[in-house]
């Protein structure tokens with residue numbers, strides 16, 4: 001197979017570029033895999049132009065990278081080499097792949113991933129054996145492989161209650177336009193987008209209305225110049241999409257996960273591709289089973305955990321701080337502050353990306369053990385989000401994995417929506433085969 005590089009000669013900086021390109025990596029992703037810091041992309045560029053040379057240690061690491069990536073594929077619990085997939089999909093703003101797994105389980109093959117956070121990339125690589133591409137704003141839509149389904153839980157800070165509610169005027173809010181420009185170029189048959197529930201009411205509903213209008217090809221005007229958009233995205237807006245689109249707010253606890261997480265899901269089908277189908281009546285949103293949930297179902301038994309291993313019970317100082325803040329909030333008449341749950345609670349609050357900070361949104365009561373409350377363990381976070389038991393949760397630090405699960409999705413809900421979407425697509429295929 002391919003060339004082998006026993007060493008990197010002093011004269012041939014091209015070899016580094018050649019190895020990197022052979023591995024299909026951008027400079028930033030290459031730098032992330034080598035554990036370079038924030039200037040990593042520049043360092044790699046310098047190696048490639050001969051401006052400076054990597055240390056002997058880095059050369060060894062570079063030479064070992066191919067094997068390392070091969071090993072990652074072999075060891076990844078969710079690596080999929082599917083040669084004859086039912087459909088091909090791309091995983092944008094992929095995080096740790098919470099949207100990917102259900103679609104993969106339904107016979108789909110992931111042909112492209114984008115996620116720029118180097119810690120999320122590490123968890124993703126460990127679990128899927130694929131190193132995500134980085135910053136989507138730097139990737140031209142023409143370089144993205146053809147696919148049937150586009151998946152994207154695009155960043156939500158700009159729309160969420162916790163954020164500044166800036167929406168499209170915040171670059172994080174403009175990530176929708178990255179999706180839009182890819183839809184314009186690739187015209188996948190279907191898409192699933194996910195965001196915080198607040199997107200629905202953001203800017204008195206105008207933000208979601210704009211998004212829907214663009215996806216349906218019903219938008220009139222150009223975006224104001226002060227909205228930070230790439231040239232490709234701005235240009236793509238002059239093209240009209242033609243998707244049937246619908247959205248729904250779905251709650252994790254209604255789909256069997258003991259978490260009160262509500263999210264907006266937007267599903268779209270290309271009306272040109274499905275021109276003969278009555279999508280409106282054939283696509284059915286999943287019906288929530290609404291079985292009663294119980295927090296105890298996701299808890300680990302930490303009764304006998306040693307003090308050294310207990311990284312979850314919060315310190316006296318933190319616990320006192322939580323109680324003090326809660327008392328202050330109560331006095332002011334608002335309900336903020338920590339929330340305690342136990343095994344018998346029906347569901348927890350929504351786990352957020354800030355959970356690693358102080359865990360205040362979900363603390364587990366440990367009165368019966370005579371201890372302060374504790375945070376969830378990484379495995380419990382995984383369960384709360386419906387991830388399978390063999391999902392690897394310790395490729396990164398505890399702080400990072402909390403952030404990653406907080407940012408992720410509840411897989412129970414994604415599975416149900418994915419089922420509905422794939423059923424619709426299959427139904428049309430069957431009808432076409434009969435005709």
Ligand SMILES: C[S@@+](CC[C@H](N)C(=O)[O-])C[C@H]1O[C@@H](n2cnc3c(N)ncnc32)[C@H](O)[C@@H]1O
Nearest residue numbers: 093094095096098099115116117135136153408
């Ligand atoms: C709400 S999270 C999505 C999480 C994902 N659905 C999951 O299951 O883990 C949004 C993700 O988009 C990533 N992101 C934000 N801007 C990006 C960009 N320009 N290019 C690539 N990824 C980006 C963030 O790092 C974050 O992980």
